[in-house]
Amino acid sequence: xxxxxxxxxxxxxxWLKVDGDEAYIGLSDYAQDALGDIVxxxxxxxxxxxxxxxxxxxxxxxxxxxxxxxxVGGTITAIxxxxxxxxxxxxxxxxxxxxxxxxxxxxxELDELMTSEEYExxxxxEV
Amino acid sequence: MTAKKTPLYDEHVKLxxxxxxxxxxxxxVEYEGLIPEHEAVRNAAGLFDVSHMxxxxxxxxxxxxYLQYLLTNDISSIGANQVIYTMMCYxxxxxxxxxLVYKYDDEEYLLVVNAANTDKDFKWMIxxxxxxxxxxxxxxxxxxxxxxxxxxxxEILQKLTDTDLSKMKPFHFDREVVVSGIECMVSRTxxxxxxxxxxxxxxxxxxxxxxALLEAGKDEGIKPTGLGCRDTLRFEAGxxxxxxxxxxxxxxxxxxxxxxxxxxKEEDYIGKEALNKQWNExxxxxxxxxxxxxxxxxxxxxxxxxxxxxxxxxxxxxxxxTLKKSLGVALIKTxxxxxxxxIDIMIRNRPVKAVIIKRKFL
Numbered sequence: 001x002x003x004x005x006x007x008x009x010x011x012x013x014x015w016l017k018v019d020g021d022e023a024y025i026g027l028s029d030y031a032q033d034a035l036g037d038i039v040x041x042x043x044x045x046x047x048x049x050x051x052x053x054x055x056x057x058x059x060x061x062x063x064x065x066x067x068x069x070x071x072v073g074g075t076i077t078a079i080x081x082x083x084x085x086x087x088x089x090x091x092x093x094x095x096x097x098x099x100x101x102x103x104x105x106x107x108x109e110l111d112e113l114m115t116s117e118e119y120e121x122x123x124x125x126e127v
Numbered sequence: 128m129t130a131k132k133t134p135l136y137d138e139h140v141k142l143x144x145x146x147x148x149x150x151x152x153x154x155x156v157e158y159e160g161l162i163p164e165h166e167a168v169r170n171a172a173g174l175f176d177v178s179h180m181x182x183x184x185x186x187x188x189x190x191x192x193y194l195q196y197l198l199t200n201d202i203s204s205i206g207a208n209q210v211i212y213t214m215m216c217y218x219x220x221x222x223x224x225x226x227l228v229y230k231y232d233d234e235e236y237l238l239v240v241n242a243a244n245t246d247k248d249f250k251w252m253i254x255x256x257x258x259x260x261x262x263x264x265x266x267x268x269x270x271x272x273x274x275x276x277x278x279x280x281x282e283i284l285q286k287l288t289d290t291d292l293s294k295m296k297p298f299h300f301d302r303e304v305v306v307s308g309i310e311c312m313v314s315r316t317x318x319x320x321x322x323x324x325x326x327x328x329x330x331x332x333x334x335x336x337x338x339a340l341l342e343a344g345k346d347e348g349i350k351p352t353g354l355g356c357r358d359t360l361r362f363e364a365g366x367x368x369x370x371x372x373x374x375x376x377x378x379x380x381x382x383x384x385x386x387x388x389x390x391x392k393e394e395d396y397i398g399k400e401a402l403n404k405q406w407n408e409x410x411x412x413x414x415x416x417x418x419x420x421x422x423x424x425x426x427x428x429x430x431x432x433x434x435x436x437x438x439x440x441x442x443x444x445x446x447x448x449t450l451k452k453s454l455g456v457a458l459i460k461t462x463x464x465x466x467x468x469x470i471d472i473m474i475r476n477r478p479v480k481a482v483i484i485k486r487k488f489l
Contacts, residue, residue, distance in 0.1 A: 036145075036355075037162045039446045040424050040453075042475065058475060060424050062161045062446060063355050084422075 001123060002029040004095045008071060008110060009119035011126075015095065016071040016113060024098035025071060027059065030123055032094045036061040041083040041090065044100065048076045052109055057099055059090065072109035074102035133178035134271050134333040142351050149354055150243035152179035157353040165356035165448040168319050172277035172344050173352030177325070178333065181245030182270045183252065186235040187261035194228065194236060196396050197255060199379060199388040207232050210298045210316055212387055215248065216398030220378040220405055224248050225369055225387075227316060229300060239272075241369050255397065271333035275340055275349075276323030276360075283344035284313075284324055292324070307339035318357065320364025320489060362443050363450070363488050365416075371427055371442040372414055372456060380405055381458065383414045383486065414442060415464035416486035419453035419472060421479035430473040431457045438463050441472060447488065454488055455481070 003009075008016040013031035017024045032038065042058040050056045055067035056076070078101040082089060089097040104110070114122060130148040139146060144155025154176065157164060167173045185194060194202045200213035209230055215223040224244040229237040240248045249265045256263065275284055281292050287307045292315075295301060300314035309332045317323035328336060341349060358368065367373050373382040380388060380402060390403050419425055425444030430437055444455030455472070463470060464483060471478035 036157060037160050039162075040422075042423060060446070062165075062359060062448060063156070065424065065426060 001033065002095070003116050003120050003123070005116045007095070007116055008113035009116065009122075010069065010071045010113060011122065012069050014068060014071050016110075017098070018104075018110065019101075021104055021107075022077060022101055023072070023074070023104050024101050025068075026098040027068065027090055027094050028119070029094050030127065031059075031066075032091050035059060035066060036063060038087045038090045041087045041099070043079045043081075043083065044076050046076050046079065050074065050076070059087075059099075068099060070102075071113055072102075072107075073105040075105070077101050077103050131179075133176055134330040135176045135178065135273075135337055138334060138337055139176065139351075144351070144353060147354070150179060150241070152242060154179060155351070155353040157355045158351050161353070161355040161359065162448050164350055164352040165359050167348060167350040168277045168321055168352055168356060168360055169449055170278065171348035171350075172275055172279040172283055172323075173319075173350055173356070174337065174340055174344070175274040175276065175352050175357060176272075176333075176337070177274050178271040178330070179242040180272055181238075181240040181242060181248065181265070181267040182272075182327075183238045183240060183245070183249055184235065184264045184266055185238065185252075185261055186264075187259070188234060189259040189261050190234050190236055192394070193256070193259040193261050195392070195394040196257075196259075197252065198228070199392075199396065199398065199402070200228075201389045201392050202228060202230070202236075205230050208300055208302070210300060210314055214373070214379045214384065214387055215251070216379070216396075216402070217375065218397055218401060220380070220398045220401035221375040222369065222373045222377070222379060222382075223251050223375075225367065225373060225379075225384075229312075229314065231302070244369065269330060271328050271330045273326045273328070273333065273337055273340065274317055274323060275326070275344075276317045276319040276352075277321050277349075279344065279347040279349070280321070280323045283340065283347055283349060286343045287339055288313075297322075306336055309336055311336065318364075318366060319360040320366070321360075356448070358443075359445050359448055362445055362456075363447055363454075365486050365488060368443060372458075377442075377458060378402060378405060381410055381413050410461050412439060412458055412460050413464060414456050414458050414486075415483050416454065416456050416488065417470060417472075417481040418484050419455070419479060419481045421481075423472070423474040423479050424453050425455035425457075425472045425474070425479075425481070431459050432471040432473060432478060433463055438470065444472075450488060456486065
């Protein structure tokens with residue numbers, strides 16, 4: 001499974017890419033592969049606020065629905081509207097196609113996430 | 128308890144199948160992907176390993192009388208080498224299981240039952256054997272079952288056998304078909320809504336026949352197909368799944384399967400009285416099909432509301448791979464099942480509009 005360097009990761013297989021005070025959030029390659037063909041993405045609205053580990057979106061394959069959780073707390077500043085009509089983008093390139101952009105509430109929470117090296121180890125050992 | 132492997136397990140792994148534990152069996156949920164596999168069955172052909180299903184043989188002088196007492200359909204209505212779909216009910220009308228009955232002759236029948244229900248069914252049958260002069264045998268572990276389904280299935284299977292398949296009518300079978308040199312029982316049956324065949328053979332021969340079919344169907348576009356699309360295909364075809372549309376708590380009448388319940392069958396059978404009573408008093412709830420109008424995908428178990436009041440739950444729902452629409456079946460109050468009626472499906476605590484449609488999706 002592909003793991004991109006320089007991103008943060010969670011044990012629920014979300015990735016987070018810091019961009020100043022903001023961050024993009026998406027699903028890892030492992031997550032999209034485990035889900036199979038993604039046919040629907042349920043997105044939040046801009047300005048919605050979520051705590052760390054709170055579900056903010058849902059990604060659905062034909063077979064199942066999976067919640068996507070906030071790696072850190074924050075406010076939604078943008079949603080990837082392409083996913084409404086082309087949810088399969090998350091399968092095709094999970095690291096290029098982010099789900100939401102957020103304004104990070106507390107940057108200290110980033111320290112609790114895994115680095116790409118730690119996530120690779122996590123995939124090897126735990127999954 | 129660890130899950131069991133069918134004789135085709137190694138083939139599934141070789142083909143890249145995503146293996147899951149389903150009803151106590153290690154089986155592939157998909158190989159290449161649910162959607163391409165679903166489309167292969169609708170447009171060409173798919174090959175399923177359904178060896179997990181149970182096979183129970185009933186034989187003896189009273190075989191027919193016993194099955195008439197046990198089952199809701201009229202088993203006397205079929206001849207030898209014919210298949211009939213039926214329910215087996217509890218005295219209160221709830222369903223023990225639903226399955227196909229194969230008639231070998233007046234004194235021998237094969238019941239092909241849901242994998243998860245095999246042990247329960249077998250026990251139920253033994254417990255209700257009474258004084259009938261019969262023998263009941265659970266042959267589940269000796270039989271492998273391979274299903275070839277899809278518009279190209281006849282063409283592909285015909286390449287491997289001298290038996291003229293065009294003469295086999297739906298819901299008929301032939302016990303002496305030689306496929307790729309191996310003796311099989313072949314029935315024109317399936318669970319996909321497409322033309323197709325199910326091959327019953329000795330576990331020892333399963334790998335050979337499986338690979339012969341994949342090879343024979345290469346040019347026609349055959350694909351190995353997993354449990355994932357098995358469910359989306361049966362759903363689109365309007366077929367029920369035990370545990371969803373019918374169960375211990377949902378009678379076949381509520382499940383929309385009255386055709387397979389002979390309320391006026393001459394013989395008494397388990398559940399007959401309760402089912403007649405339910406029908407005569409009128410159903411308080413029943414299954415109905417719906418199309419989602421808002422965004423989202425309805426899933427089994429989601430609550431259904433009308434004007435903020437709970438009226439039932441979704442029994443099966445999908446983003447239909449063939450129709451590309453969010454469709455579902457729900458068990459709801461009868462008065463809400465009229466065509467065109469608007470209901471709300473609760474998706475992640477939000478009501479999403481849906482409208483009742485005919486339960487004929489394709």
